[in-house]
Amino acid sequence: MKKGIAHTTEEAIQPVATEAYLPGLSVDNVIFGFHADQLKVLLLECRNRKDWMLPGGYIRKDESVDDAAKRVLQDRSGLKNVYLQQFSVFGETRRTKESVMRSAMKSLDITFKDGDWFNQRYVTIGYYALVEFEKVKPTPDTFSVSCAWFDLNALPTMIFDHKEIVEQALVALRQHLHYKPIGYSLLPSTFTMKSLQAIYETILQRKLDRSNFNRKMLSLGILEKKEKLFTGAAHKAPYQYSFNKKEYFRLLKEGFGMPF
Amino acid sequence: MKKGIAHTTEEAIQPVATEAYLPGLSVDNVIFGFHADQLKVLLLECRNRKDWMLPGGYIRKDESVDDAAKRVLQDRSGLKNVYLQQFSVFGETRRTKESVMRSAMKSLDITFKDGDWFNQRYVTIGYYALVEFEKVKPTPDTFSVSCAWFDLNALPTMIFDHKEIVEQALVALRQHLHYKPIGYSLLPSTFTMKSLQAIYETILQRKLDRSNFNRKMLSLGILEKKEKLFTGAAHKAPYQYSFNKKEYFRLLKEGFGMPF
DSSP states (O other), rough: OOOBBOOOGGGGOOBGGGGGGGEEEEEEEEEEETTTTEEEEEEEEEESSOOOOOEEEEEEETOOOHHHHHHHHHHHOOOOOOOEEEEEEOOOOOSOOHHHHHHHHHSSOOOTTOGGGGGGGOOOEEEEEEEEEGGGOOOOTEEEEEEEEGGGGOOOOOOHHHHHHHHHHHHHHHHHHTSSSSOOSSSSSSSHHHHHHHHHHHHSOOOOOOHHHHHHHTTTTTTEEEEOOTTHHHSOOOEEEEEEEHHHHHHHOOOOOOOO | OOOOOOSSSSGSSSSSOOEEEEEEEEEEEEEEEEETTTTEEEEEEETTOOOOOOSSSEEEETTHHHHHHHHHHHHHOOOOOOEEEEEEEEOTTTTSOOHHHHHHHTTOOOOOOOOOOSSSSEEEEEEEEEOGGGOOOOOOTTTTTEEEEEEEOOOBBBTTTTTHHHHHHHHHHHTTTTSSOTTTTTSSSSEEEEHHHHHHHHHHHHHOOOOHHHHHHHTTOOEEOOOOOOTGGGGGOEEEEEEEEHHHHHHHHHHSSOOO
């Protein structure tokens, strides 16, 4: 059995055959979390290198592309059943580089041969995930030495086209805001309107008018206002909201009404 | 040199090496045209079979995924520089079937071996194209005997998951209507509001209110009303419109304003 790409799950950390994977294809996940009124993205620090990469992986011959993305997400974050959306394919001829692959795989039990597919250009399928920051257990994989959150406006140097993949994930999110609600998987069960607005502002990369945002958001019928608890300073505390799950998921599925 | 997949351009109809292509990956184009107030889709009739398929192809090792989709579109329609949008990846484990591949390739100069990638599951990347119906020259490829337009509500039996790919292309178009204009590449240079409304109605799969549609569409600022030519019956003829190309492409790039 030729040794090659390693499984990234803890129970199977030893290298397995590259033949177990679809050649020339990978998934990369842009995992967004929301913390301290900022959208953050989860990245891996490459082994033997100074740069960072997206959590990604190859696709087993016996699994679907979507299932590969779910597996990567679970292995790197510890989370299952999270909002995960395929958004674009990255397939330029020069997107991956042999020198990067060689250094990233150095010290792993992999023998490089000319013509190995993982040593040539491969195509990657981009997904974005929206996760609750506090619930994530960042976990490096075989090719990385650490796993950490970064602010979207302070990304480190990244390999290949991974920074472009993050940017395109944001573009996709921005487009999806036109017809889908967002926030459920990013926020705790109760939250302030200010937090929800901060998510929109990060994705749209501009400030929004507070009262206009409140009015539009409430008109969607997906928010429930919580009773204020009486405390001495209660009149200063902002209202807490939660999502009406039924309405939220109905809109997520059916989309907002068209203007026509 | 192992013989295998054939080029589909006329100048290179003879089989070429399967090694020239990325293994396990293809593109499939859902080509939409608008004719007689209906959206139609361009399909190929499989050689040696009773069913139909989307115009598709494999990706050369020296070309990007997007360029492969453009090549397929040009080879099947004769059109260049057409609106072409990647919309989803189809990667289920059982999506392609060996028996279908074998019959489709029968009578071509291809030797099947166990383990050939084109004989196993491969992943396809879906694109949709919006083309001007009258300008298309439907052209079959090596694997097909004819190329023809079908009404979206009267699709023939199709191989693999190709019918689902058409349906998902429509879902994607429907979502894109929320933030992008449509029609420029589907309509001739002048057209009636009724034709434009018919495109929206086909995509949304419901009837729209005429005066509401007119008002919303004119408010986008992308339409120019043409002067009516004076003829005896001119007062009965509907107004003709054309797109303001500059505004149309600005909106296509920047998207409609968010409601927030």
